[in-house]
Amino acid sequence: MTSYRISQVAERCGLPATTLRFYEDQGLLAPRRTPSGYRLYGDETVERLKFIKAAKRVGLSLDDIREILPVWDHGGCPEVRDVLRPLIEARLADTDEHVGELRAFAAHLTRARQKLDAIAPGAGPCSSSCEFVDSEEPQLLQITDAPVGRPGPVEGGVRVACSLDGDGQAGRVEEWRRLLSETIDHVRLANGVRVSLPMHTAGRVAELAAAELQCCPFFEFSLQLGGERLHLEVRGPAEAAGLIEEYFVSP
Known part of the structure; x- marks a missing residue:
């Protein structure tokens, strides 16, 4: 599994690292931690951030996005569509x-x-x-x-x-x-x-x-x-x- 540091994910997704930390505080991201405490993200985080950005572009609030993410994680496009x-x-x-x-x-x-x-x-x-x-x-x-x-x-x-x-x-x-x-x-x-x-x-x-x-x-x-x-x-x-x-x- 590919692992990325916060700076690498920020660069790949075009988001500042402060936004990634904020999303973590809001329960939208759950990075793994190294023994020394550094955040590690996988490819699934990059995909999740793309979805969050798309949801933000249509004006959805972070509360709305937080409710949708479990469906996005475990359901298919029809289920996500029905919630969106x-x-x-x-x-x-x-x-x-x-x-x-x-x-x-x-x-x-x-x-x-x-x-x-x-x-x-x-x-x-x-x-x-x-x-x-x-x-x-x-x-x-x-x-x-x-x-x-x-x-x-x-x-x-x-x-x-x-x-x-x-x-x-x-x-x-x-x-x-x-x-x-x-x-x-x-x-x-x-x-x-x-x-x-x-x-x-x-x-x-x-x-x-x-x-x-x-x-x-x-x-x-x-x-x-x-x-x-x-x-x-x-x-x-x-x-x-x-x-x-x-x-x-x-x-």
């Missing part, structure tokens, strides 16, 4: 709900832009009588990874791990930094940060936040349109403070 299908149906329903929210928010932004475009060049000072200011209440869009009827992912003591590999995580940080280069201001919160951006960034912010939840479900995002700015709030457990600083505070 209702979970994916639930994710589809949740995604459809988010799509509806994003479309409504996009329509709200379009109306706001139309009101701004209608302001005459010689108009006086902006005040509460302005059609844009005195129109609709700000719309709030919450984006989380929690399926309907379940608690959100931001809770005390949540373990923090990103399922992206090293290159993928670096690329995601770069995407956020490009977007946040337009930051107007930011305020640090007790468990996160509030970033103000131009309104035209709303679509990209929502898209990137939804993508982020696929690999980092411990984040919680909210978008709010107020005045002429889009306000993005990012929150997470205490263990995510370093990631929030790295990802969302414009350098």
Whole structure:
């Protein structure tokens, strides 16, 4: 039987070693140990990690994956399909709900832009009588990874791990930094940060936040349109403070 050290498995699977240790803590992996305490993995671990990555790509939580793995270990494809299908149906329903929210928010932004475009060049000072200011209440869009009827992912003591590999995580940080280069201001919160951006960034912010939840479900995002700015709030457990600083505070 072929045996691999943790660094070798990490390289073969495109995952950081920290993620493998996290999966072990979560009961998804059970490596053997050498007499000196080093972790050893077999070919079956590589196959299991491929399955875990595939399940993460369709938005399944680690709790879902933990329940599926015994079926994957001992059953055939039909049995795995029967367990996976209702979970994916639930994710589809949740995604459809988010799509509806994003479309409504996009329509709200379009109306706001139309009101701004209608302001005459010689108009006086902006005040509460302005059609844009005195129109609709700000719309709030919450984006989380929690399926309907379940608690959100931001809770005390949540373990923090990103399922992206090293290159993928670096690329995601770069995407956020490009977007946040337009930051107007930011305020640090007790468990996160509030970033103000131009309104035209709303679509990209929502898209990137939804993508982020696929690999980092411990984040919680909210978008709010107020005045002429889009306000993005990012929150997470205490263990995510370093990631929030790295990802969302414009350098």
